[in-house]
Amino acid sequence: MTTSILIMLTIWAFVILEKQTNIFKGLDLVIFILIIVLGAIAFFVALKKEKEEKQGFVTDDEMSLLIKYKSGYYAYLASMYMWLFIFIFKDKFPDIETMLGGGILLSALILFITKLVIKKHVNG
Amino acid sequence: MDNRIKELRARDGLTQSDLAKKVDVRRETIVFLEKGKYNPSLKLAHEISKVFGMTIEEVFRLD
Numbered sequence A: 001m002t003t004s005i006l007i008m009l010t011i012w013a014f015v016i017l018e019k020q021t022n023i024f025k026g027l028d029l030v031i032f033i034l035i036i037v038l039g040a041i042a043f044f045v046a047l048k049k050e051k052e053e054k055q056g057f058v059t060d061d062e063m064s065l066l067i068k069y070k071s072g073y074y075a076y077l078a079s080m081y082m083w084l085f086i087f088i089f090k091d092k093f094p095d096i097e098t099m100l101g102g103g104i105l106l107s108a109l110i111l112f113i114t115k116l117v118i119k120k121h122v123n124g
Numbered sequence B: 001m002d003n004r005i006k007e008l009r010a011r012d013g014l015t016q017s018d019l020a021k022k023v024d025v026r027r028e029t030i031v032f033l034e035k036g037k038y039n040p041s042l043k044l045a046h047e048i049s050k051v052f053g054m055t056i057e058e059v060f061r062l063d
Helices: A001-016 A026-054 A061-089 A096-120 B005-012 B018-021 B027-034 B040-054
Strands: none
Touching: A026 A096, A061 B018, A061 B027, B005 B018, B005 B027, B005 B040, B018 B027, B018 B040
8 A cells, every 4th residue: 555655646747736726726726735644654664564573573463454454445436436426427537537536545444444443343 | 370480580581583593483472471462383382381380280271
């Protein structure tokens, strides 16, 4: 997840910065902020995992894998409804890049939020 | 499921990190186990019990 978010961050930062005249209008601003926030979170999570690895801990164990599998399942379901919503209201988006990019970012946000919720109720 | 991990760690002078390394899990897993937020697999329960030199039933109990 960390790698994919960082790649997405790079691509979308590049795309949005190319449209510099529109960067602070409406949906572009929201997407830009979301990229920064998710990118920052992904960066700090990656740093934390690297620190744990250097201290001799495993990076994944039965609990973290269980959280990943559960949150992946629920995030996938939620994302399906999110994309359906986007499809129904596709005419409301200014352009296809905003629609698709926003959808991809929202999928990442859904996964992040789902992981937080599953962590609170993780009992295996 | 309830457990005595925190009490036994204190008895043996182990930190959460020490125990995590001994049973090959993340420190966060030990934190969640102690708070009762996570129920371990049979394998993990067995390994933790082995660290304390006790049986699974002596370390873990169903509510």
